Amino acid sequence: DADVTQTPRNRITKTGKRIMLECSQTKGHDRMYWYRQDPGLGLRLIYYSFDVKDINKGEISDGYSVSRQAQAKFSLSLESAIPNQTALYFCATSEAGAENIQYFGAGTRLSVL
Amino acid sequence: QKEVEQNSGPLSVPEGAIASLNCTYSDRGSQSFFWYRQYSGKSPELIMSIYSNGDKEDGRFTAQLNKASQYVSLLIRDSQPSDSATYLCAVREYSSASKIIFGSGTRLSIRP
Numbered sequence: 352d353a354d355v356t357q358t359p360r361n362r363i364t365k366t367g368k369r370i371m372l373e374c375s376q377t378k379g380h381d382r383m384y385w386y387r388q389d390p391g392l393g394l395r396l397i398y399y400s401f402d403v404k405d406i407n408k409g410e411i412s413d414g415y416s417v418s419r420q421a422q423a424k425f426s427l428s429l430e431s432a433i434p435n436q437t438a439l440y441f442c443a444t445s446e447a448g449a450e451n452i453q454y455f456g457a458g459t460r461l462s463v464l
Numbered sequence: 465q466k467e468v469e470q471n472s473g474p475l476s477v478p479e480g481a482i483a484s485l486n487c488t489y490s491d492r493g494s495q496s497f498f499w500y501r502q503y504s505g506k507s508p509e510l511i512m513s514i515y516s517n518g519d520k521e522d523g524r525f526t527a528q529l530n531k532a533s534q535y536v537s538l539l540i541r542d543s544q545p546s547d548s549a550t551y552l553c554a555v556r557e558y559s560s561a562s563k564i565i566f567g568s569g570t571r572l573s574i575r576p
Binding site for chain 2: 394453
């Protein structure tokens with residue numbers, strides 16, 4: 352089984368719908384991250400969490416929210432999806448003090464029509 | 465907003481040659497620099513990290529850092545078709561040590 356698991360792997364939704372992307376990890380890491388990847392723009396940080404009680408905005412948090420339900424689970428929600436949120440979304444984890452070594456999930460490809 | 469700049473490529477290199485990938489960054493206070501490799505349709509994986517000026521070698525890979533010029537590079541010797549991927553340069557922010565800024569990546573193609 353993968354250490355960092357994202358569900359679903361692919362999702363097509365319509366404008367205005369609420370959607371949740373889920374991430375779970377078995378690595379025992381405290382730190383979890385959500386990124387989106389767009390062609391030509393690289394990986395951009397949406398939100399990150401140092402532990403269950405600590406949530407921080409990244410560079411592009413508008414239109415997104417997150418929930419850290421447990422150390423192992425970090426969910427990303429799009430409250431009202433719009434077409435420019437069509438992207439590849441990655442969850443990542445790292446150990447405290449070793450943030451440079453990030454372990455990525457396989458990604459969720461989201462299309463908003 | 466701190467920036468990490470890379471040439472998007474594609475960079476085409478013959479098999480067996482040296483591939484040279486370059487990256488510049490804007491945050492002069494940054495101390496930690498990384499190269500991630502991402503195969504098409506896959507997730508990024510860390511392949512090199514460098515923290516001091518100079519060269520760091522790991523097998524066929526050499527990372528080079530010049531903080532005065534705010535420049536970091538990755539050399540791949542004896543390039544193989546399996547090296548064909550997108551290479552992401554990443555820099556750990558000085559002001560927020562837990563955040564990493566990624567470049568947009570350089571697509572490398574090794575031709576047989």
